[in-house]
Amino acid sequence: MRVGIIGGGVAGLAAAYHLTKQGHFAEVLEQAPFLGGQASTFDVFGGRLERGYHHLFVSDTDMTELIHELGLGDGLAWLESSVGFFHGGKVWDFATPLDLLRFKPLSVAQRIRVGIWTLVLQKTRGYRKFENVTAKDWLISHMGRMGYQVIWEPMLRGKFGESHDRIGMTWIWCKVRLRVASRKGAGQRERLGYPMGSFGEVIDVLAQRIGEQGGVVHTSAAVSQIVESEGSATALDVALDGAQSERREYDAVIATTPSYVFTRLAPPMPKEYQDKLERIKYLSAVLMVLVLDRQFTDKYWLNIADPDMPFVALIEHTNLIDRKLYGGKHILYISNYPSRDSDMYRKSAEELMDLFVPHLQKINPDFDRSWVIEYHHHRVDGAQPIVGVNYAAGIPDHRTPLKGLYLANTTQIYPEDRGTNYSVRMGRQVAQMVMDDGPA
Ligand SMILES: Cc1cc2nc3c(=O)[nH]c(=O)nc-3n(C[C@H](O)[C@H](O)[C@H](O)COP(=O)(O)OP(=O)(O)OC[C@H]3O[C@@H](n4cnc5c(N)ncnc54)[C@H](O)[C@@H]3O)c2cc1C
Known part of the structure; x- marks a missing residue:
């Protein structure tokens, strides 16, 4: 079969890997100039770092197995994490039941x-x-x-911001x-996994294997339309490297985009399915990544339980991962999940820095802006589906009402929440569905 896959994030690549491993042709079309989607990386002082903090839980067996299958198992480290809780002007240890x-x-x-x-x-x-x-x-x-x-x-x-209740x-x-499954030993400390070459390396090797197995992976390939013919999805309109859009024909199509992008690309769907696509809303992620010349706190993960603070968590990556990977620098993520129409989403990197610095000083009074060697600002759209009550009943099926068209995105991961592990599992499952169903 020839399968067109929209999106070169973890789900799209996992699906292509599975299809090509079974002898089918898969073509991945990713609109960004890089692969990995939400798990993509950028360069920091000689190391590769995720745009949004990333780690694995012990329960993330699908991703762990894939990493081993790709020959990257030796680089997968399981490290003790340190968790804190900022409340009432103080950082509390919050890693074990004893801490509670x-x-x-x-x-x-x-x-x-x-x-x-x-x-x-x-x-x-x-x-x-x-x-x-x-x-x-x-x-x-x-x-x-x-x-x-x-x-x-x-x-x-x-x-979940305003949707929290x-x-x-x-x-x-x-x-x-899932958090408890990651705790080991008498002290019940959590252990988290990290591929020491970064998630970016896993994604690169995955794409390379897809190529070796006969598939093709494109970046800078924006799909503008899923084409229907006689009740089946038969082709995609795609612009490669900014060139004019061309039509590519397939026996089946897997879309891994957020639902609100899918509805723009796909032909109109029957009302019941369309309602499901539209009912689940998303939040974006806004990340500031500070490269510091010294440690900020001794916690990997610091939950911020102060509603007056303009961020919800601080993740000090180099309290989990050796900072030698980043030229000895310290890496601090400042994390938020606002909606796309919020003030926070629209702020520039400089505005966010001005906003955040005084609050960082409340957590570590010694902190000074001169500690910041450089900073990076990332926005991730469709980062977090809002998971309301009776969610299971409203999840759209992977098999869409249009023959040969499949949807595999983070809204369909349940009861677990989004995560690379589940995108690997979902990509493989949907690829299997495509093969079981045969050409549209
Ligand atoms: C801040 C943050 C922290 C996270 N932390 C963790 C963590 O610690 N551990 C973990 O396992 N997971 C984590 N995740 C979640 C994890 O990264 C995602 O669940 C997973 O990467 C989703 O993969 P996906 O392929 O399903 O979707 P995506 O990564 O969203 O991939 C979809 C792809 O489709 C592409 N696309 C969209 N429209 C088009 C179009 N028209 N044409 C072509 N391509 C298109 C997009 O560019 C994108 O690359 C985190 C996510 C965020 C945002």
């Missing part, structure tokens, strides 16, 4: 209550019972209002289970 017991912003009774119910969540199998309740309602009724306001609400606000409880349940 020592967390003074909650009373002893509140800490025990939060601990017990977190344990219950970890032990609960299956998410269906959480489907029709918001995280806010469930957490308040089980862990108490203070437990919710101090611990969970900042986390939900951090990921609409998020389904399934999302929290899954996060808790």
Whole structure:
């Protein structure tokens, strides 16, 4: 079969890898001048760094297996992470169950209550019972209002901004289970995985294998239309390297773009399917990456539980990964998930720096702008689907109503949330569906 794949992120490349491994022809069309989509990298002082922080959990077995299959297993390191919680002007350790017991912003009774119910969540199998309740309602009724306001609400606000009180409880349940699966040993410290050549190297080798297996991977290849003929998807209109659009014919098409891009490319869909595509909204990610001449804190991951701070998490990459990879420099991500029409999304790098620096000084009073050697600003659209209640029922099928047209994007990853691991799994599954169905 000849399969056209829109998008050269992890899902598109994983699908192409699987198809070409089974002897089919796959052509990946990526509109950006680089591969990797949300997991793409850029160069920093001789090293490759993800535009948005990236790591793997121990539960990310599909990605881990792929890395080994690509011959990059020796470079996959599993490292102890350090997690903190910025609350009330202080950084609290927040990596182990013991840390929760020592967390003074909650009373002893509140800490025990939060601990017990977190344990219950970890032990609960299956998410269906959480489907029709918001995280806010469930957490308040089980862990108490203070437990919710101090611990969970900042986390939900951090990921979902104004939509935080609409998020389904399934999302929290899954996060808790996956985080715990990454804890090892008596101290229950979390271990995170990182391919030491960066996720960019994994993506490059994946693309190279697709080529060796007979496929083709294009960058700077923007698809403008999915072409329908006699009830089937038969071709794509694509402009390669800014040239005039040309039509390429396929037996099947896999789209890995966000749903709001898919609806622009695809012919009109029946109402029920179209509604599903439109119902799930996304947030963008806005990242500032600071290259520093010294360490900012000793935490890899610092949750910011102060609503007056203009960012939701600080990820100090070089507290997990050896800074030798980046010429000895320290790397600090400042993270936000705003909507595309927000002020935060529109701000320039310089405006964000002016906004952030005084707040960084609240966390580390010694911090001075002179520590910043350089900074990078990245916006990622369609970064985070907003996962509301009864989400499962509204997920669009991978097989679209148009024969030969398949959709594989992050809104369809459930109950787990988006992640490279699940894009690998989804890419492979959808490729298998295409082969099972045969030419349209
Ligand atoms: C800030 C941030 C942090 C993250 N941290 C982690 C982490 O720690 N661990 C982890 O595993 N995952 C993490 N993720 C999630 C992970 O990166 C994504 O889930 C995954 O990379 C999604 O891959 P995808 O292929 O499904 O989608 P995408 O990466 O979005 O790929 C879709 C591709 O389609 C292309 N495209 C769109 N329209 C067109 C068109 N018309 N023509 C051609 N191409 C088109 C886009 O340019 C894009 O490259 C993070 C994401 C973000 C944003």
